[in-house]
Amino acid sequence: xxxxxxxxxxxxxxxxxxxxxxxxxxxxxxxxxxxxxxxxxxxxxxxxxxxxxxxxxxxxxxxxxxxxxxxxxxxxxxxxxxxxxxxxxxxxxxxxxxxxxxxxxxxxxxxxxxxxxxxxxxxxxxxxxxxxxxxxxxxxxxxxxxxxxxxxxxxxxxxxxxxxxxxxxxxxxxxxxxxxxxxxxxxxxxxxxxxxxxxxxxxxxxxxxxxxxxxxxxxxxxxxxxxxxxxxxxxxxxxxxxxxx
Amino acid sequence: xxxxxxxxxxxxxxxxxxxxxxxxxxxxxxxxxxxxxxxxxxxxxxxxxxxxxxxxxxxxxxxxxxxxxxxxxxxxxxxxxxxxxxxxxxxxxxxxxxxxxxxxxxxxxxxxxxxxxxxxxxxxxxxxxxxxxxxxxxxxxxxxxxxxxxxxxxxxxxxxxxxxxxxxxxxxxxxxxxxxxxxxxxxxxxxxxxxxxxxxx
Numbered sequence: 001x002x003x004x005x006x007x008x009x010x011x012x013x014x015x016x017x018x019x020x021x022x023x024x025x026x027x028x029x030x031x032x033x034x035x036x037x038x039x040x041x042x043x044x045x046x047x048x049x050x051x052x053x054x055x056x057x058x059x060x061x062x063x064x065x066x067x068x069x070x071x072x073x074x075x076x077x078x079x080x081x082x083x084x085x086x087x088x089x090x091x092x093x094x095x096x097x098x099x100x101x102x103x104x105x106x107x108x109x110x111x112x113x114x115x116x117x118x119x120x121x122x123x124x125x126x127x128x129x130x131x132x133x134x135x136x137x138x139x140x141x142x143x144x145x146x147x148x149x150x151x152x153x154x155x156x157x158x159x160x161x162x163x164x165x166x167x168x169x170x171x172x173x174x175x176x177x178x179x180x181x182x183x184x185x186x187x188x189x190x191x192x193x194x195x196x197x198x199x200x201x202x203x204x205x206x207x208x209x210x211x212x213x214x215x216x217x218x219x220x221x222x223x224x225x226x227x228x229x230x231x232x233x234x235x236x237x238x239x240x241x242x243x244x245x
Numbered sequence: 246x247x248x249x250x251x252x253x254x255x256x257x258x259x260x261x262x263x264x265x266x267x268x269x270x271x272x273x274x275x276x277x278x279x280x281x282x283x284x285x286x287x288x289x290x291x292x293x294x295x296x297x298x299x300x301x302x303x304x305x306x307x308x309x310x311x312x313x314x315x316x317x318x319x320x321x322x323x324x325x326x327x328x329x330x331x332x333x334x335x336x337x338x339x340x341x342x343x344x345x346x347x348x349x350x351x352x353x354x355x356x357x358x359x360x361x362x363x364x365x366x367x368x369x370x371x372x373x374x375x376x377x378x379x380x381x382x383x384x385x386x387x388x389x390x391x392x393x394x395x396x397x398x399x400x401x402x403x404x405x406x407x408x409x410x411x412x413x414x415x416x417x418x419x420x421x422x423x424x425x426x427x428x429x430x431x432x433x434x435x436x437x438x439x440x441x442x443x444x445x446x
Contacts, residue, residue, distance in 0.1 A: 201359060211423055211427045211430065212429075219418055220420060223415060224413045225413075226413060238417050239376070240320045240321065240324035241373070241398060241401070
């Protein structure tokens, strides 16, 4: 999988990018969902993976592991993702964030013992997370159709593309030796397990307590992501009075 | 004599009117200050409920009272029904609105159990044309604070909030999705949904 990703040339990426921006409709309210039939099937698969694997394993993980160990595992994974984040900060011309994340990476990799700890946080250098999906948005690419991606969950064309490009652009993966690389993968899994546990109630509510978990997770993803990217048109939400006036 | 009676009556009305102004404050149109005051009051109630070592029942009761006093439950519930609200009778809508208030209080009361010991701080007010949006920050211990927006309007004749947006996710949008799905399961039968709502949320 990884070699395959590396083989894809930059030219192909540009071609895909043009194709994507050409066919994506302008973002607005949550109405159009041209891929809904397919998305619903993927949703059923993802939901099954969550209830059978992710949710129970994350419960076991947080039961067995002391909190401090969980934090360190997640810190380790997140520290190694910082160089990729810096690449995106630069692509977005957000130089203060790029500088912030670079210093974070240096401090946490050294004083923070290879990223197991996060001393940067205590000196006021909180992480400023971003990804290629956001870079595309800053470049003016519209969000495109809603897609639910196997294993990854709710997304849209732009962010799905972003996930893919982030894997290709990641400077860390080309530098790490195989042993470190596998530590990184395991730590990444640990981070996902911890996240599943931290947001457990909210995730359970959407997936298991709602009447239509597909529609509810689509809404939650789209509204939250637009909010995060400050990509909300002024009429993004319902004006209930206007409907009855 | 008759004239005198009329006069007293008129005077009484006048006095009653003046008294009501003193008690409730003049009914000025909604502005940024009054929108903020409304949110200040309801946030104070939520803070009190989450910090009084509140049990879930207490929190749900607090939310029930908050929705009763500060929320335009009629419009929220009607909008949640989507297009189906147009063909519903006013009796159906009224009964649904009552059931909806309990449902929403239980749902949000439970959700706020996670934020026991947190503090909500009211921040900025934005004029959005037909309504005001009051922003607040929820500060939870040991986690990043997150943003909540209350949308306040007086278009129903009273100053009330009609939507809560938490980290970009709108209560109104979310309930429309939920009620839409529940209605579909019941072939659009609002009466049945109203009955079932008592055990939901």
